[in-house]
Amino acid sequence: xxxxxxxxxxxxxxxxxxxxxxxxxxxxxxxxxxxxxxxxxxxxxxxxxxxxxxxxxxxxxxxxxxxxxxxxxxxxxxxxxxxxxxxxxxxxxxxxxxxxxxxxxxxxxxxxxxxxxxxxxxxxxxxxxxxxxxxxxxxxxxxxxxxxxxxxxxxxxxxxxxxxxxxxxxxxxxxxxxxxxxxxxxxxxxxxxxxxxxxxxxxxxxxxxxxxxxxxxxxxxxxxxxxxxxxxxxxxxxxxxxxxxxxxxxxxxxxxxxxxxxxxxxxxxxxxxxxxxxxxxxxxxxxxxxxxxxxxxxxxxxxxxxxxxxxxxxxxxxxxxxxxxxxxxxxxxxxxxxxxxxxxxxxxxxxxxxxxxxxxxxxxxxxxxxxxxxxxxxxxxxxxxxxxxxxxxxxxxxxxxxxxxxxxxxxxxxxxx
Amino acid sequence: xxxxxxxxxxxxxxxxxxxxxxxxxxxxxxxxxxxxxxxxxxxxxxxxxxxxxxxxxxxxxxxxxxxxxxxxxxxxxxxxxxxxxxxxxxxxxxxxxxxxxxxxxxxxxxxxxxxxxxxxxxxxxxxxxxxxxxxxxxxxxxxxxxxxxxxxxxxxxxxxxxxxxxxxxxxxxxxxxxxxxxxxxxxxxxxxxxxxxxxxxxxxxxxxxxxxxxxxxxxxxxxxxxxxxxxxxxxxxxxxxxxxxxxxxxxxxxxxxxxxxxxxxxxxxxxxxxxxxxxxxxxxxxxxxxxxxxxxxxxxxxxxxxxxxxxxxxxxxxxxxxxxxxxxxxxxxxxxxxxxxxxxxxxxxxxxxxxxxxxxxxxxxxxxxxxxxxxxxxxxxxxxxxxxxxxxxxxxxxxxxxxxxxxxxxxxxxxxxxxxxxxxxxxxxxxxxxxxxxxxxxxxxxxxxxxxxxxxxxxxxxxxxxxxxxxxxxxxxxx
Numbered sequence: 001x002x003x004x005x006x007x008x009x010x011x012x013x014x015x016x017x018x019x020x021x022x023x024x025x026x027x028x029x030x031x032x033x034x035x036x037x038x039x040x041x042x043x044x045x046x047x048x049x050x051x052x053x054x055x056x057x058x059x060x061x062x063x064x065x066x067x068x069x070x071x072x073x074x075x076x077x078x079x080x081x082x083x084x085x086x087x088x089x090x091x092x093x094x095x096x097x098x099x100x101x102x103x104x105x106x107x108x109x110x111x112x113x114x115x116x117x118x119x120x121x122x123x124x125x126x127x128x129x130x131x132x133x134x135x136x137x138x139x140x141x142x143x144x145x146x147x148x149x150x151x152x153x154x155x156x157x158x159x160x161x162x163x164x165x166x167x168x169x170x171x172x173x174x175x176x177x178x179x180x181x182x183x184x185x186x187x188x189x190x191x192x193x194x195x196x197x198x199x200x201x202x203x204x205x206x207x208x209x210x211x212x213x214x215x216x217x218x219x220x221x222x223x224x225x226x227x228x229x230x231x232x233x234x235x236x237x238x239x240x241x242x243x244x245x246x247x248x249x250x251x252x253x254x255x256x257x258x259x260x261x262x263x264x265x266x267x268x269x270x271x272x273x274x275x276x277x278x279x280x281x282x283x284x285x286x287x288x289x290x291x292x293x294x295x296x297x298x299x300x301x302x303x304x305x306x307x308x309x310x311x312x313x314x315x316x317x318x319x320x321x322x323x324x325x326x327x328x329x330x331x332x333x334x335x336x337x338x339x340x341x342x343x344x345x346x347x348x349x350x351x352x353x354x355x356x357x358x359x360x361x362x363x364x365x366x367x368x369x370x371x372x373x374x375x376x377x378x379x380x381x382x383x384x385x386x387x388x389x390x391x392x393x394x395x396x397x398x399x400x401x402x403x404x405x406x407x408x409x410x411x412x413x414x415x416x417x
Numbered sequence: 418x419x420x421x422x423x424x425x426x427x428x429x430x431x432x433x434x435x436x437x438x439x440x441x442x443x444x445x446x447x448x449x450x451x452x453x454x455x456x457x458x459x460x461x462x463x464x465x466x467x468x469x470x471x472x473x474x475x476x477x478x479x480x481x482x483x484x485x486x487x488x489x490x491x492x493x494x495x496x497x498x499x500x501x502x503x504x505x506x507x508x509x510x511x512x513x514x515x516x517x518x519x520x521x522x523x524x525x526x527x528x529x530x531x532x533x534x535x536x537x538x539x540x541x542x543x544x545x546x547x548x549x550x551x552x553x554x555x556x557x558x559x560x561x562x563x564x565x566x567x568x569x570x571x572x573x574x575x576x577x578x579x580x581x582x583x584x585x586x587x588x589x590x591x592x593x594x595x596x597x598x599x600x601x602x603x604x605x606x607x608x609x610x611x612x613x614x615x616x617x618x619x620x621x622x623x624x625x626x627x628x629x630x631x632x633x634x635x636x637x638x639x640x641x642x643x644x645x646x647x648x649x650x651x652x653x654x655x656x657x658x659x660x661x662x663x664x665x666x667x668x669x670x671x672x673x674x675x676x677x678x679x680x681x682x683x684x685x686x687x688x689x690x691x692x693x694x695x696x697x698x699x700x701x702x703x704x705x706x707x708x709x710x711x712x713x714x715x716x717x718x719x720x721x722x723x724x725x726x727x728x729x730x731x732x733x734x735x736x737x738x739x740x741x742x743x744x745x746x747x748x749x750x751x752x753x754x755x756x757x758x759x760x761x762x763x764x765x766x767x768x769x770x771x772x773x774x775x776x777x778x779x780x781x782x783x784x785x786x787x788x789x790x791x792x793x794x795x796x797x798x799x800x801x802x803x804x805x806x807x808x809x810x811x812x813x814x815x816x817x818x819x820x821x822x823x824x825x826x827x828x829x830x831x832x833x834x835x836x837x838x839x840x841x842x843x844x845x846x847x848x849x850x851x852x853x854x855x856x857x858x859x860x861x862x863x864x865x866x867x868x869x870x871x872x873x874x875x876x877x878x879x880x881x882x883x884x885x886x887x888x889x890x891x892x893x894x895x896x
Binding site for chain 2: 168378
């Protein structure tokens with residue numbers, strides 16, 4: 001059944017599951033539902049599975065794809081905000097998928113703990129959404145990806161089975177690691193209803209060191225020096241001249257900046273300063289530091305004076321290949337003429353590229369990168385119907401997994417296959 | 418196909434010298450470090466991925482079960498063949514294929530020994546972080562299958578946090594390349610899913626691992642306590658102080674005396690418990706943390722806190738810890754090691770419970786474990802020549818694991834489910850949970866050719882895991 005053809009009877013059943021006020025018709029003929037519990041989520045998915053309807057799960061809609069907009073049922077998880085467990089002395093928390101990252105961070109922050117995921121727009125981004133797209137921010141360099149500290153997940157499969165993987169302890173190998181499978185699957189296998197996380201002690205003091213360079217090459221050489229040093233910063237971020245201008249329009253510098261964020265006592269921070277040496281041009285702390293990192297976090301979502309919607313892609317390459325990416329982008333920019341801005345966790349080879357002006361990304365970036373890096377590049381297109389414009393290598397295995405969890409292809413918020 | 422024909426086919430694939438089928442040879446492969454035994458019909462030693470693929474195609478077409486095996490150090494029966502099965506032993510696929518220092522990656526065959534991988538890259542200042550106690554013998558392939566841990570996983574995570582890519586052979590014989598050297602790959606995270614799947618969805622033939630740089634400073638402290646309770650309470654006090662040690666291990670007094678007799682590690686013979694606390698990082702940071710840890714220990718009634726003076730002393734302290742299981746061999750012919758996990762604040766309660774179980778069954782149980790992440794290893798001593806003792810020991814072990822689950826924990830933190838704990842899975846998982854896992858196994862291994870009989874329960878107990886316990890010790894803890 002198409003997105004415009006949700007039958008009256010089905011809409012009635014959805015209202016019966018979620019309540020009249022939580023199941024409303026959408027302008028495209030589909031239905032918006034906002035279940036209050038995992039049981040209701042399961043009932044919605046069972047119904048969709050039986051009626052062969054498509055479902056697009058949604059969190060804070062910080063990244064909405066066209067495919068999600070065209071599903072028969074928009075499944076909003078914003079009411080799933082229950083705290084399942086919060087064991088602050090054990091540094092673990094389990095919480096509903098609809099909780100925003102800002103809410104979770106504030107809750108654990110009150111106990112001087114850190115939820116180490118800092119995606120764009122944390123006031124809107126939800127726990128479920130962050131898991132679904134394997135979202136992250138600059139803290140990923142020092143604390144790992146969300147796959148590294150998500151210790152349990154509860155979910156409903158496409159065919160309506162409520163299940164879980166992992167648990168609430170920090171070490172656990174009982175059963176398959178279903179967290180790994182669901183994290184980054186864009187809600188195409190199951191709908192995450194809650195998750196448990198390992199937390200970290202919050203830093204008592206941080207400082208950020210900025211080092212500016214005329215070229216990306218020099219900036220990356222500095223990155224290498226940091227990585228070869230005994231230092232282990234929380235964040236190690238590259239900011240291109242274009243990105244800097246987008247974040248701080250008043251800035252006119254054409255410098256490439258490496259931002260090193262460190263935590264520790266005065267003695268530890270002094271050691272950072274000494275190791276980083278004369279390349280450091282500025283040090284930030286307090287509000288100016290947090291403001292700068294907020295701008296880096298929100299870079300994909302930041303509004304600018306540009307009329308066009310930007311293309312945003314995430315690129316992950318081998319760390320040593322970041323230079324190749326930068327060279328390819330510079331060439332594309334020179335050829336196509338748009339503003340292209342880059343930031344990223346360059347220590348792990350992750351870059352976020354924001355491009356204005358109608359650049360043909362496939363021709364200008366993906367194809368040359370694939371050629372230059374012999375295919376060793378991962379591309380995630382933010383907000384696209386298919387998040388992986390370069391098809392994954394293992395589509396057959398992915399299909400087998402999809403078939404196991406969502407045999408009728410109910411979860412079609414993304415067009416992966 | 419008759420097993421003689423199978424052996425003949427295996428020899429054609431891997432070579433005449435690469436297949437064992439004599440009973441005296443097969444005996445060596447009938448057990449792992451757990452307590453179960455079963456003799457395979459043959460053992461084959463493939464030398465490359467293509468041979469593994471051919472073997473899997475043969476297995477799928479003729480229906481004989483295949484069990485992948487590294488060094489056989491696993492503690493859950495994961496590498497034991499079922500009746501009529503063939504063991505795929507990776508002793509001859511033991512090369513480090515590539516070291517890419519610039520990107521801090523290595524690609525290893527599954528038969529590479531864990532410690533040898535770190536030794537192989539040591540000249541570059543790099544190492545592979547997961548360090549199971551058996552790291553002198555256990556293999557990277559086995560680590561991947563079980564998602565192994567070790568003392569230093571407290572800071573660095575378990576195997577899955579250090580694997581970015583795999584080459585695997587599916588039961589169909591198809592070869593798949595999952596992930597790679599990059600921190601992230603397109604598509605579902607099948608690498609993460611395969612790690613810890615206990616050899617039930619594919620056979621891994623190449624592993625891309627993340628390497629870490631050696632920290633500038635490492636220091637090891639020994640907190641000495643009069644009672645187990647004091648030591649256990651200190652574990653969460655260290656965490657509450659905002660310190661994440663690289664490792665935080667605990668030995669109870671009874672165990673440390675056995676270890677000291679065997680290893681002469683320098684442990685105090687009259688202590689109730691010791692904590693082995695390792696700190697790593699920038700020199701300034703380590704010095705500050707060492708002081709802070711000392712303060713916490715003394716505040717929590719430590720009798721004394723010692724710090725290893727040099728690398729030799731540090732190595733000796735770790736020698737005691739890593740050889741502890743073997744040291745208990747001086748006290749009994751065998752031991753049954755449990756691997757339950759609890760939230761670390763529950764460690765004092767669960768240790769009291771273990772003591773009550775020891776008294777109830779009249780068994781000797783030692784505790785040596787990864788206290789920092791609540792991963793307990795009660796070692797129940799017994800004599801395997803007495804079948805009644807084995808039953809008793811397993812019943813005691815199950816009771817301990819039930820307690821771990823009741824406290825919000827798990828039945829296994831790093832050893833895997835295997836044969837040993839498969840029937841305890843319903844303590845943690847509902848029928849729907851297990852059905853979902855089974856449907857995923859069947860997506861790759863529907864015929865059950867790969868490691869059948871592992872991980873999934875033979876019966877469905879479908880028990881509540883959150884109801885109040887009838888056990889008096891648990892009731893006292895409000896469970």
